[in-house]
Amino acid sequence: SYELTQPPSVSVSPGQTARITCSGDALPKKFAYWYQQKSGQAPVLVIYEDSKRPSGIRERFSGSRSGTMATLTISGAQVEDEADYYCYSADSSGLWVFGGGTKLTVL
Amino acid sequence: EVQLVESGGGLVQPGGSLRLSCAASGFTFSSYWLSWVRQAPGKGLEWVAKINEDGSDKYYVDSVKGRFIISRDNAKNSLYLQMNSLRAEDTAVYYCATIEYWGQGTLVTVSA
Secondary structure, three states, X not given: OOOOEOOOEEEEOOOOOEEEEEEOOOOOOOOOEEEXXXXXXXXXXXXXXXXXXXXXXXXXXXXXXXXXXXXXXXXXXXXXXXXXXXXXXXXXXXXXXXXXXXXXXXX | OOEEEEEOOEEEOOOOOEEEXXXXXXXXXXXXXXXXXXXXXXXXXXEEEEEOOOOOOEEXXXXXXXXXXXXXXXXXXXXXXXXXXXXXXXXXXXXXXOOOOEOOOEEEEEOO
């Protein structure tokens, strides 16, 4: 079955840039989406179609995709950005899959 | 305001059945693909099933094929998940979602 691979954890100091990667064989042909999930809450979409930001999402969140890898970048990460982040995409047959999630620590 | 409200979760014995519902409001329900996504306690997100705008196309993760059925009623702005032959590993919070909008989830616990 198709898999999206993320690092289990990323740690940065406040104000630094955090980068979370997501790799998958179908990514060259499929959009990537990124969700933020804080403890006890439902996920929130922070990036869609690789690099678009929904209304209400801070400008410090950006996304990119190159080849088999998508990247979520948080420029000037804040303590409030501490959360689990998940990438989401489809395989070649259109079935959706989430990455395993990355725990972002900002301290 | 967009709202997705799940209901129908609870405690069920292995082998039992449950039907989850999701009531939607605040957007044009019939124009969206909809999915069920679940999250086992302390684990990551898992996409479970999706259905197209008019209910004619349905897709499932392999682990639930033949046991779960996704359906929708556009006249009632509602999404459903019929879950049969439930297993302990189906224990999770189940979310109703579009790409952008998510409900708060309903907990399903499968235990004797």
